[in-house]
Amino acid sequence: MSDVFLPQPHDATAINALRFLAIDMVQAANSGHPGAPMGQAAMAYTLWSRHLDVCPSQPSWHARDRFVLSSGHASALIYGLLHLSGYDLPLAELKKFRQLGSKTPGHPEYGHTAGVDTTTGPLGQGLSNGVGMAIAQRVLAEQFDREGFELFDHRVWVIASDGDLMEGVASEASSLAGHLGLGRLNVLYDANQITIDGSTDLSFTEDVLARYAAYGWHTVDVTDGNDLEALDAAMREATADPRPSMIKVRTHIGFGSPNKQDSSASHGAPLGEDEVALTRENLGWPHASFEVPAEALDAFAPVATRGDAAFAEWAALRERYAEAHPEAAADLSRREQQQLPEGFAEALPRFSESDGPMATRKASGIALNAAAAVLPELLGGSADLAGSNNTDLANEPFFSASVTGRNFNFGVREHAMGAVLNGMALSGLMRPYGGTFLIFADYFRPTIRLAGLMNLSPIYVLTHDSIYVGEDGPTHQPVSHLAALRAIPNMVTLRPADANETSAAWKVALERTTGPTAIVLTRQGLPVLEAATVERFERGGYVLSEAQGEADSILIASGSEVSLTLNAQAALRNKGHNPRVVSMPSWELFDAQDAAYREEVLPRNLRKRLAVEAGHPLGWERYTGLDGGVVGQRTFGASGPGGDLGKHFGYTVENIVEQFERLG
């Protein structure tokens, strides 16, 4: 970062280059959002050319500043920034904006385009990811920095739109950021007064800066979004302030377009050839479509110059660090390679029958603590249900404004928790987890989906997983939630049947690096199943209790219904039937097995099949077919003691026997 603001001769050219690249990309695709990039160009240029410490040749450098374009519809802006700053994003890719197979999709996608630090588009998420990124910076500094070795000293910069600030997830995350005093987080708020439906006067007239001041943020008002000196001063002020900063930047959507500036007409559609020509004239831009003048590249050159120097300095520091602090350096290397420590699996607990009955949430807390003892990258907490979710790490401090620890009080903010977990995971060096009741998975579902899309691997600890919640009643009893989670791509949902399957679930979750994992757990105690081994669990479904001789039918169950189904098997035997019992903790893991194994567990010719799960039957027919049945429920729960509810909803040996005998 330069120490004083000096206007550069090519500033205007660089800013207009960003604007016209965006205009041209959208025009070429005949689809996209030109207005926001045109309005945000000056703040983005000021940030990138003077403040942002990134290294275009090392886009995944773990200690880089993060840039989050929370207003992801302005994707043409970030592609312009990446191209002009020297990232591996040639003009040819910009010309394929929004085309299948290009590096320039409609909204920025992490893992798809080098230099994109998070996937944005669904509003409110990027800013909230930024909160997680700022937390990650503090944790990494705490875990790795040593005297003379400031390895993790980076900042998080966000550009957010009116829409981001209307979303509840951003409100939750911002309140949390203020509470935690995350001074490394700076937000540039693109206040252009326009949303898709028209002026913000239609729906959004609150005093945003006063709200952020109430959250405990530092606030700045930049009244002219094209005033580079004022923008630079605000960024300096934000960097200096120990609180998170909200910089309101008054901009003009579609800046420079004679007929569409300050209008929602420039938000989500190409300007059109005629208007593009008028805009070229108006802004004095003599260049052809996608033509980038050398002056624009010159103006962006400091990004790479500064970045290469910073990265080289960091790499050298890292080498000296390896000598001075070999253990910490080895841990960092291991985490960079997404490796688990040797012997990690052995640290996880095995349970025996005499440990039961034990709620799987309790077993989860034991397994989590065992894992955390050998995995410093494992960190997380609960959305104000830590005692119920068993998510606290023993003997670890809680992360607060003054203390950096691995335990988190997320508050009653499930959606922010999900987004923060994504931000932490995006550090590439952390394994975050978050707990709440399964019923509240709906509250942060958008973030689960984004974790799947980004191939991030946060772990969700979702307890109180059925009507067995009991007295709290139907408001707190999940019915649709398992089915809904199982429909999310790249996600693995695990519903362990006992303490041993729970321990195995943690192993599976921690070994995953390509998407999120939900561990779905009981409130109530369950018998411990000694036959539930890790190896069997990892296949997603397995024969837990074989028939006597050749099976004539199959009972399939998950979670708390597995031990119930074992009892039903015994009752059915007494009535002359001979079913096997399959424990099926994970559809995704089972479906990933080879055909031979799946045939072994669920032989194709064995059509008499009954699945048992305390939830909506939707999807179980994949395993039970047209001739089978499902013991589940299509209705909401009720308030009463769990045992009473189990009987009421038919989760009994008697009902399983009856439903079984109704099958053909």
Place this chain on the structure above:
Amino acid sequence: MSDVFLPQPHDATAINALRFLAIDMVQAANSGHPGAPMGQAAMAYTLWSRHLDVCPSQPSWHARDRFVLSSGHASALIYGLLHLSGYDLPLAELKKFRQLGSKTPGHPEYGHTAGVDTTTGPLGQGLSNGVGMAIAQRVLAEQFDREGFELFDHRVWVIASDGDLMEGVASEASSLAGHLGLGRLNVLYDANQITIDGSTDLSFTEDVLARYAAYGWHTVDVTDGNDLEALDAAMREATADPRPSMIKVRTHIGFGSPNKQDSSASHGAPLGEDEVALTRENLGWPHASFEVPAEALDAFAPVATRGDAAFAEWAALRERYAEAHPEAAADLSRREQQQLPEGFAEALPRFSESDGPMATRKASGIALNAAAAVLPELLGGSADLAGSNNTDLANEPFFSASVTGRNFNFGVREHAMGAVLNGMALSGLMRPYGGTFLIFADYFRPTIRLAGLMNLSPIYVLTHDSIYVGEDGPTHQPVSHLAALRAIPNMVTLRPADANETSAAWKVALERTTGPTAIVLTRQGLPVLEAATVERFERGGYVLSEAQGEADSILIASGSEVSLTLNAQAALRNKGHNPRVVSMPSWELFDAQDAAYREEVLPRNLRKRLAVEAGHPLGWERYTGLDGGVVGQRTFGASGPGGDLGKHFGYTVENIVEQFERLG
């Protein structure tokens, strides 16, 4: 409401009666939340005895004030209030707190217990429902009030907890309420500084009143939550102020418990017999468990006295209104009976082939406007996507701080939109709808579930329903969403195949009164199917195109894949196969048909079945079985023109033929 505050001799007895009823209920159930009722008792008593205009003998009176216990875990408080005020909730029900079949479930449930105005428990929802209730009051006054006939002059009172105010949905709804100037909304914020995990200092240190001032609310600070005079003055002030009011009331959780006051120990567990005895002693309460002294009933008597008088006055006014304004009175009666006007169905459009291709979102806009022309109770809007969702009502004003209309700009606030729709629906006199992209159904999913639980019937207009969204890319392309919606009890999900099925979908949605309906619509144009009649659509699945002679197989599709599947049928015929094509717009409607009809459409012995839907296949196996197949996708989408994506993901005649021929 009395004009001046006069302390009553039995105030303290009444407040302690509320406290001890809550303590005793939780103790009897050995489960529940005593602390919040103990802290909230004084404000609740002040509100009910002096301000709230309700009529215990007419709990569903449409012009009553609404009372929302947003902190639903404090349910024992509302049961106490209802009992003491003379609602039909005898002590015997209080003694069955949290038992199966009782009127006193763990969290208050609308429709289950007379006097409960909305279902609460999931935090943030009640307050946000209150915003919808306050909107409903203004709309009802606008639609029905005439000079000399103020029929709808009620207010909405909410008790909210720290947890409610941490939830993003409440932030969104509160910002909207400030914007819309909803002066009839008054919130009592139970600031007890304690959440489940401990002190709010752990996670929630923002300045709540400053935040609400930033939203444009009137704010009041009551520093002693047991000071009835101060509480009364604050409620008066709130009533007088034209803005929504946030009254911060500093309380003590577990007030009166010597060892558990101000501690999270009193939040979610019984106090225990010993501590109950100590609390009795401490608060000077000589009465036995569940014993209610006459003085307490006396103190609450004004609720019924005032309510009976107010209701009688209103009923008389209503009679005179029927004479003076017979048409409006008839409309009100019709709406009270949840009847649609005669000839309503005829108002909906029919389309012919020559109208196509037409996007179903466009047909939806036409059908919606046709319906709105004959249904004054139909009102709604979009979460800042009105132009894309086709949700605007032509020639209707937009609801704002100064204008009361049937069009709403909800802003980029999907979650609040869902909760506000629930609040509007709770008026019993409105049919609200809300639009956004299907992808953002995840953002307001908790409110869909609550609509289902409450048997409310808002309508969700969910456009851009698959990878055919195109260039916006995977961030905006739903894959899991249909499956996830179909798993919600009491919900009907409709995915119409063309303009005619879309018109029929509106008929089905508007005729439903027992749960929410989602109408899932395309961005892209589709051929119009003249064979798609209302009668066929209403059965959920029907043979759209019969096989030639006896069918040898079945193709099943929904939405945009129906016309594709018709093309595949032709191609398969050319290859010697003879499938029928079933259009299946709604699983729920189809499953509700009798067995004979279902057998007619999907004959049990016809096992060669292929379903086609641009989404996750989860659940389709219910209809395709172990021998069938599904053309769908288990992966996220991609950015590119919709046509390219259709090919890429296999939604082509060629792929359908190939997948069909792979079946046994």
